[in-house]
Amino acid sequence: MIRRSCFLFSLLQAVMSGQWSGDNPRDVTAKNGLCARIPCCYRYPSHLNNKPRTGIWFNKDTNNKVSVAFHSGNSSLESTTFQHRTRLSGVLRDNDCSLVIDNVTQQDAGLYFFRVKFGGRNNYSYPTVTQLRVTDFTNKPTIFPDEMVAGQPVTVTCIFNTTCDGTAPTLTWVTPADEPTSASHSVTQRGDTLTYTSVLSLTPALKHHGQNLTCRVRYPTVSSEQILTMTVQYAPRNLSITSHNGANSSRVSVKEGNSAAILCSVQSFPACNLTWRHLGVTLNTTHSSNELWMEFPQLTRQDAGVYQCVAENEHGTAERDVTLTVELHGSERTWKCVAAMIVLAVILVASVIITAIFWAARCRNK
Structure with a gap:
């Protein structure tokens, strides 16, 4: 976009051959630790088209001290605070005087203006001044997780976008200490945007459910991170049956005429479909839940028998039986004796x- 703007700007060169003029924004904001870009196009009298030139950027800091931020002809003339950190993103002969400052700090904040020298009296300082403001580094990487299933290999992708093509950031991972991992790294560019990508390969286990994966982006002076809480899916496990009195058993005995409640519970992710069955008949079903009660308002001898709880999700099935015994009342037992x-x-x-x-x-x- 900057080069196209400068190209259109240069077309005016032939029309306004006697003009010195420039085009750069009055305000630019950069993030601490990243880079600052000051777009700039300039125009000059057409008779200087084929003349060699030198481009100079000056900085006026918050203390009104003026120093050379960039010098296309002699970098030794640049202030030590800017040396090896400034460059032009375009070509002076193409009317592009855009400045890039790498590894920006709060000390770089201030006013910037451009001057071109053709030699002799053909020198010009463009009057438009750009105010550079430096704010805190708040950019974070983005994590794109795949579905995690216990025991199955998976990849997790972390990306970080930037328009700074100077110092490259480093992407690193922090994973559970006992999990061997490997990561691949790449960088792609689309327009002015650079995308840094790190792909982590790991095999999550059930014990990693709820633990954190961290992707960190690091520059020489700043860093940030994004945290992903791992959601590990697994088949039903630890299926248990509990009677109304809290006892966990495969046998439940209740007196005839009394009420009873039996709870089937299981651990899984995602939650299960739970079903109570008796003699091959489905008695009670619930979806996306890890608990299901079976209740008997008033037990009779016909309720006695074996009941089965079945838990099922997309990763597996678990089941358990409970035997329900219906005891006779004492008076009835005595009469029968x-x-x-x-x-x-x-x-x-x-x-x-x-x-x-x-x-x-x-x-x-x-």
């Missing part, structure tokens, strides 16, 4: 009578 004793007594008496009749008949026959 008495009835059994009466029946036994009747049988015994009948046996005695039959035996006596048998032996009596035998004696008569003799």
